[in-house]
Amino acid sequence: MKTPNSYMNGPDERGHFGIFGGRFVAETLMPLILEVEQAYNAAKADPSFQKDYDYYAKHYVGRPSPLYFAERLTEKCDGAKIYFKRDELNHTGSHKANNVLGQILLARRMGKKRIIAETGAGQHGVATATFCALFDLPCVVYMGATDIARQAPNVFRMKLLGAEVIAVESGTGTLKDAMNDALRDWVANVEETFYIIGTAAGPHPYPVMVRDFQSIIGREAKEQMLEAEGRLPDQLVACIGGGSNAIGLFHPFLDDKDVAITGVEAAGHGVSTDKHAASLTGGKPGVLHGNRTFLLQDDDGQILDAHSISAGLDYPGIGPEHSWLHDIGRVNYASATDTEALEAFQLLSKIEGIIPALEPAHALAHVLKIAPKMDKDKILLMNLCGRGDKDIFTVADALGVTI
Amino acid sequence: MSQTRLEKRFADLRAEGRGGLVTFLTAGDPDYDTSLEIVKGLPEAGADVIELGMPFSDPMADGPAIQASSLRALRKGMTLKKTLELVKSFREDNQDTPIILMGYYNPVYIYGVDAFLKDAKEVGVDGFIIVDLPPEHDDEFCMPALEQGLHFIRLTTPTTVGERLPKVLNNTSGFVYYVSILGITGTGTASQDNIKQAVTRIKAGTDLPVAVGFGIRTPEQAASIAQVADASVVGSAIIDKLKENLDDDNRAKPGLSQAVLEYVRTLSKGVRDART
Secondary structure (H helix, E strand, O other), X not given: OOOOOOOOOOOOOOOEEOOEEEEEOOHHHHHHHHHHHHHHHHHHOOHHHHHHHHHHHHHHHOOOXXXXXXXXXXXXXXXXXEEEEOHHHOOOOEOHHHHHHHHHHHHHHOOOOEEEEEEOOOHHHHHHHHHHHHHOOOEEEEEEHHHHHHOHHHHHHHHHOOOEEEEEOOOOOOHHHHHHHHHHHHHHOOOOEEEEOOOOXXXXXXXXXXXHHHOHHHHHHHHHHHHHHOOXXXXXXXXXXXXXXXXXXXXXXXXXXXXXXXXXXXXXXXXXXXXXXXXXXXXXXXXXXXXXXXXOEOOOOOEOOOOOOOHHHOOOXXXXXXXXXXXXXXXXXXXXXXXXXXXXXXXXXXXXXXXXXXXXXXXXXXXXXXHHHOOOOOEXXXXXOEEOHHHHHHHHHHOOOOO | OOOOHHHHHHHHHHHHOOOEEEEXXXXXXXXXXXXXXXXXHHHHHOOOEEEEEOOOOOOOOOXXXXXXXXXXXXXXOOOHHHHHHHHHHHHHHOOOOOEEXXXXXXXXXXXXXXXXXXXXXXXXXXXXXXXXXXXXXXXXXXXXXXXXXXXXXXXXOXXXXXXXXXXXXXXXXOOEEEEOOOOOOOOXXXXXXXXXXXXXXXXXXXXXXXXXXXXXXXXXXXXXXXXXXXXXXXXXXXXXXXXXXXXXXXXXXXXXXXXXXXXXXXXXXXXXXOOO
């Protein structure tokens, strides 16, 4: 039963969060998207689906991920107590596994014989390739040529896992172009293929489906926090590209009015420059990749290239639920630059012995700004959604170090 | 209500007892002036309906030929506003050949639906194909367009079957565009038999003419489609012809317009001879 005055009821049956979301896709895909929605609703109602999910989440992914009190970082900031939800410890190294597991189980239920995915940093591609290996399904990953060059370790990992990685040369060769080509593949192979979208965006039901699978982060964190501190945190922080790790942490807390929530977009060289990926701060509502959401675009409605040092945040859009949460003001959206993220990346490595991915390094950069200003009895919880092994080459390059 | 330009064109084709030729080009490809020159020459070359692509940075349903075409136009500064100007210039000399604008929703959404419909109507646009607006989003643009007396042409595909077909045909006007393959523009080609069956299936649900497109590359194919449908749509193949006449910097070589129009002439001849 839905309760009134809740932030957790969306989307409506047409996939709308306020004016955002929807299913703006070519007709060829519509019957399949409706079928995915039906299959997903049936799966949600089927206890055996949840049982399968829980089994693999526990024994294969390694859930629940720990809630960790970052004591040395807290001392350094001399403010709020800082906790990390350590989704970087998942198998494959990021939160992406939570979603891929759910979608691939759904694809199996639907009898699909072939999996496609898009990837930016390669984390979603690696997670998809991993589960395709586990379930013996052919896997094709679309990845922008630019991203392939800067994420070579992940490209090799995907190939080791048996996936075919297709370099996308169109556009600027980044995540949005990879998504275009994945959609083109899907249109051509609609009957046998399941498209595992990696973020909480795309046509309905993808944003809600991805959110539901990622919400395991927030549900666990809530329980773990109650156990550790006997109360909920005062502040949540997570980084946002498409926004799947963030919505996963945020969603279970949306109706807890005393919990402040902040999403951190990638400001690249700065949001006042033309090299950033902050769709909410620097964009406006438009329609792309199946949903209405905030987009970086020019006055003619042409999509602009995003920029971020983090390939995973390098996307000119954002999941529609974030656009809505921004619009209604429930979640505050901030940003962190490439430079700030790099500094945070190095700090965490030295002070806590955790090398974070460049994506959550953006969230951490924001934590470093706000934690010192918070009282010591306040609790801050950040989603540490990925580990940084994949980024060491990018970071070395940015720091002028030859490995 | 009196007959629209598009309805009249299909009625005339029926009276002539032949199928029509619908040609697709991206507005502003390879540059505004050359594009206008080609479009102005299309009726004489035998195009019965002109489909003009509104360039978009992320044409998800299009293959490599039209993607590149769209980017060429954008790089030369093409905008939605200029696409409307191009139609306006065309209409100064031609009042008979219908023009359909085809593209994706975002540029229209950013222009503003009401302002766009008003301006499009004013310059003489006859209808629209917006690829990423399925019937589920009819309230966005389809209904406002119909209220303005403009056509909203919907794509039906091999996956548009069962309950889906009437849903797609509802609120479609002008003609129905059958996408003959599963896939993006300019890729595979369907057989005449498959197309005939699909057209029959669609015609059982509507009185509208049916045009068939995607994967039609030769006068022979265009002719074979025109035997079983009301019109053949040719796009990527015309754009390939255009591309053959570009230099390494994507500038038009002398004679580009003539070469493209000559190719349209051969397509038109194929279609015109098909039922005689």
